[in-house]
Amino acid sequence: MIEQLPNIIILNIIKSVDNNVDLICLLLTCKRLYYNIRQQYSGTLQFRHIRYLLEYHQPNEWLIKSIKTFNLQSFKSLFNNALSNQILVSDNKNKQSFNSHLVNNNNDNNNLTIPPPDNISLTIYLSTKLDDIIAPSTTTSIDINSQVNTPLPSTLLQGIDNLRHLSISTEYTSAERICKLPDTLKSFTIYYDKPSCVEGGDVFPLGLETLSLSSNFEPITLNSLGLGKLKSLKSLDIAPVIITESLPLFLSSPSSSSPSSSYFLPISLTSLYIVFECTVPSNFFQSLVSLESITMRLTCSEIMIMIAEPPWPWISPTSIFSIPLNCFHVNYPTSL
Template sequence: MDIDRDIMEDTNRDICYFIYGGSYLPNRIIYQIVEELVNDIDLICLLFTCKQFYYNFRQQYKCRFKGVSLIDQSTHALNKIRDNTIHATKSFHLRSFTDIFHRSISNQLVKSNIPLFNYNNNNSHSDNSEDSIEEAVILVDQIYHKQQKNNNSDDSIETPIIMGGAGDDYNEQPLMQDLPDTIKWLAVNSSSRPLTLATGWKFPSQLEKLEYTSTINRKIEMGVLPETLTELSLRTPSETSLEEGVIPKSVTSLTLKKIEKSLEVVGDDVPVIYYHFPSHLLHLHIHFKIESPMLMFPPTLLSLSLHMPPATTDFRFPSNLVSLTLGVGRDGVSRSLNLSLLTALQTLVIRSSVPIPSDYLRLPPNLTSLVLYASTTIDSLTFFPTSLVSLETFYITIKGAVEKGEQLHDTLTHLSLQFKEAIPVGFIGPSIKTLKLGFITKELLDVALLDGTIPEGVQTLSITSYRNFGIPPTILQSINRFTWNRLNTKTENLAFPSTVGALEYFSGLPANYQIPSSLTSLSTVATRQANLLQKEYGLSTLYIYQDENNRKWLLPETVTFLSLDIPSHFDGMDETYYLYVRLDPIIYQTNVTELVLRTISRDIIHCNIQRLEDYSNNNNNNNNNSDTYDVLITDQHSLLGGIVRLSKQQPQTQQLYLNINWKKIGDPFKISVTTIPGTTNIQ
């Protein structure tokens, strides 16, 4: 979107509009106001307001956008780069704020064998030379490297990043050269160079957190990893020994993963695996089945995740554990799991792929949170400690005790159950505040929620995979957050509780639903528009309200957050996914200020919408006779976007589309805003 009211155009720089109590606010007060701003779009609008402050601000105050980020540390995916931010670095349309944008990511660095992803802000912007780089990603795509060797066309630049291809031959050592010592967090993805002294690894001297993904299976040598590390994540093709001293003593958090679908070594050549962990380790997470004959966990360990070792493995759980996550397979049920001596344990997660005996498990006495997904039976609800606050399990696991008339402890406030049958009335107690009910039956109408099933006092309710008809009248007025997912195929008229403030309705099946007037947040499925020849989606028009100014609303005026799940499509003719989303009804006929568009279980864009004037009063606004209506739309993490100028007089005739396309699943999305589907007249 490159329609931008550039602040530079205003030549009257001597007027300050920040007046309070008849006098101008001092700059230090305004700067303090800026520091308190959380939403970057508020900062942009603040700087739009006062030109004098804008120029003083740029010259005297090195401001940053707080939400802008090039690197996403939180994601578990191999690709840590935010696609929208990379795109924004190449073409940032809010021209007056370009320097602030680049300053906001000046502490981040990306080096890749794919030119598209390279970003070294400090080297390209001299005004940021004082900023120290603290986060970096070394990103290698072996498929791209092989395509370049085979002299493929330039179109291969847009090849999706595929990590860990067989026969990797790209050496990322040049990418690792000259990394600033100020880097504290580093991700190295798809390295084909083992962590040995001979391969010349040199990490930044101040490095604290490292995420390393290798495409080869080689032991790590002692002395390669820096002693400054506190958090380490290793991802390798198969299980590899950790020799004593390999992991620095400074590491307090260690995560070990295997590349999915890696080949298992079988036969007489299977190596014996040993693990030596740092003596002061606090957090250990092992995401694969362990084959080691012995595991010596440090006594300092507070949280542990692993697959339950077989009886042939000698190990003991540390007595200080606070959190424990276990995966139980066939080998793991060969010994009982007695946790009664772990008096410090508060959180326990057990997921079993095989049936386990009823006497297999004994719980710790002070447990507060339990997730138990296993094919087993519990004869009495006294099995659960009275300290338990949160429980998640299959109903069949506790069915026998419930049918005997037993009640869950009244200390429970969070309950999540998966059902294959009707829920008995009165079983769920009045202490429950958060309730999640999932139905896993394949029958159409065999399960229904009966009167009295949901107790008074439930505030957050989630019902998923419900196949019966209608919303039960037992859903009470105490509920303020409601998630509803139905699977029947009948067109229904649904009325949600009037007190609901946040609603998540994800069924893509026909339904007419009444939106509560108290709603502030709505997550739902985008509906297909009338033009079936285009993959055009938008907000449902089921809710229509006309106010005293004859303005028609598609959502209650209280709704400020909207999330739309959009079905994805593949066109076999051009091998391109594409779709269009109508934006103008959301702009004109709602008060939504935060919009999320999702497909294939990931965000396309998470954006803020700021209307730069009050549209509802523009007909009576004598100070603004313009025929246009300006709206600022920007992505939260990249500020990708700009100002869109729309007509005031006939908004219903001016359509605005968000065009989305990508070549393959995993590709970065290409996003443009247009007035005609499929065109790119507004970028």
């Protein structure tokens, strides 16, 4: 009876199965159906939650051994399809390249027998420059784990239709401002040496939702970043920062027309991790009324914080905290 259902419905049923064991059981109960569908839709059927790279971008040794050991027979195409959108370009002997043939010649799809898969995740481990890397047009995520000593080449991002995530997790040492980031970007992470690479007020796409800026060298000037413009930003991880502009000591409300923390940070933030290397302005957090969690570290020799009309009821107005510590760590509850 199931064979009488339209193929599109059957495909939706198969794609809704999230567990690989359940998926195999379903397909084994309908061998003829699976055989017929596989002939026409072999490129769309795949296993779930299979990653070539694990946390910290380490190769999945279990997966590599499984590919060499087990005979998947009729399910091999599902296995291959699950990995088809994962690319690793590497010259590291401990991290063997994977699907790297899709890089550099892929934007001209006429040269490919099969168009590049959707939602490509590209990871780069190279000791050389990135100038020769051209990402596939269907790339949605790029993770760069190479030390970047020269400006990030704009050619790496050109021709990508819908890049959502970009991460430079190994030291970015170039002092030049980073190239224009795609407007489609939702998540951006960079570990930098010189803060000038992201300063200027117009570096980040306005639709950004998650941002992480970190360095072990030089603090970044918070008011030089233009973060207040990022009205969609939900999560911010930034360290260390200094503030070179003062704010009014008291504000009547978060909607006040006077400058407030929204001048530095958007009121849309729900999660904030921040490290200060300066005195924290008294009303810095006042307008961040959407915050659900905050982690703050203070690295000055002595910090004076005065809270006036705080958005958190468990802190009394005009409370004063003097913290003569070299390092202080605060975890606020999620029910601020």
